[in-house]
Amino acid sequence: MKILAIETSCDETAISIIEAKRGGKTLTVLSNVVVSQIAVHKPYGGVFPMLAKREHAKNLVPVLETALRESESFLLRSKKLELPPAVEKELRSIFEREPELFEAFQEFLPTIKTPKIDAIAFTRGPGLPPALWVGVNFARALSTFWKIPLIPVNHMEGHMLSSLLKRSGNQKTEITEPAFPVVALLISGGHTEIVLSTGLFKYKNIGSTRDDAVGEAFDKAARILGLPYPGGPEISARAERFRKQGKHSSGLYTLPRPMIRSNDFDFSFSGIKTAVLYMVQKIPDLTEEIRDEICYEFEEAVTETLLSKTMRAAEKYVPRMVLLGGGVASNSHIQKAFKDAFLKNFPDAEVRIPENELSTDNALMIAFAGYMRCAHDEKSIIPAGSKKIKDIKADGNWGL
DSSP, X not given: OEEXXXXXXXXXXXXXXXXXXXXXXXXXXXXXXXXXXXXXXXXXXXXXXXXXXXXXXXXXXHHHHHHHHHTTOOOBOSSOOOOOHHHHHHHHHHTTTOHXXXXXXXXXXXXXXXXXXXXXXXXXXXXXXXXXXXXXXXXXXXXXXXXXXXXXXXXXXHHHHGGGEEEOSSSEEEEOOOOSSEEEEEESSSOEEEEEEEETTEEEEEEEBSSOOHHHHHHHHHHHTTOOSSHXXXXXXXXXXXXXXXXXXXXXXXXXXXXTTSSSSOBOOHHHHHHHHHHXXXXXXXXXXXXXXXXXXXXXXXXXXXXXXXXXXXXXXXXXXXXXXXXXXXXXXXXXXXXXXXXXXXXXXXXXXXXXXXXXXXXXXXXXXXXXXXXXXXXXXXXXXXXXXXXXXXXXXXXX
């Protein structure tokens, strides 16, 4: 089967096309296009939802064209197709709040032949509602125009399942079968949660943040330190520079390990961000060396907290596989800490971490989640022309 996937949950506009056989051990990545909005949001120090929506509406048709060309699915018609009045009316209704996207859609889609796609997977949630709606409506419009079924995908399921993929030098990507029970730590700009999975699509959230997500804490701490957005990579780079210089903590900039001793699997990162603020306010001359040490201490505190909670979950549920997912999972220090700790304390649990390009938001993980749903949960597929397509709504808080 060939699956086209759409991802617009935050500030990346992404489309991927994959090909896979039901029950196969590999999939073929025909295209995987990601357009980042970091430069657009950088002046705001974070993602501005309505600006993200505008950029998605502007980017989706060009990204689709690129993905179709890369996958060799782009074929021009000899003559532009005239839209039947009923179809045009339906498309206008779908794009009621994205008139610029409707204009681009109407200009481009009738000029190309319908590609050989078996299903369209798309991120329905969670994420920023204005951004999600653009992708949801684009998927609905493509289904209406091409008469192709839809697969709504949970963004966090995509992050979780991306740990099971291993890309090779060519288009082939190996698929690892999950070994249950699974304990997954999902860490991103909007999420920090521990999920227990006892079987395919059987999820139970056993721990989550009570305030800030860990990625949000990285960004806020970076802002307090006068570092550019996005804060996570900047703090990580400075912390690594501090380590490579062979330096050790002076003890002057110690930060708390929030909730590390609580008898649950929950997190809290608001306090550590506040601790950085109070610390910086007391420093008369915030030199680059001091910034590096605070970044080092911040990353150490966050890593210790994440690892401690996940290890506690492993002690209780004895997983055969531990999965990390989300943008913060690309942090090399966190990756090493988890691999070392689980190898030492839980050698029978396989730790799986997605490759860096699959940690940040992308459509390949959505395509893979859509494939897994196609292969193992046909009830997730919404047939083309179904009345259910009109009822699809973006859900910014959609849980696993």
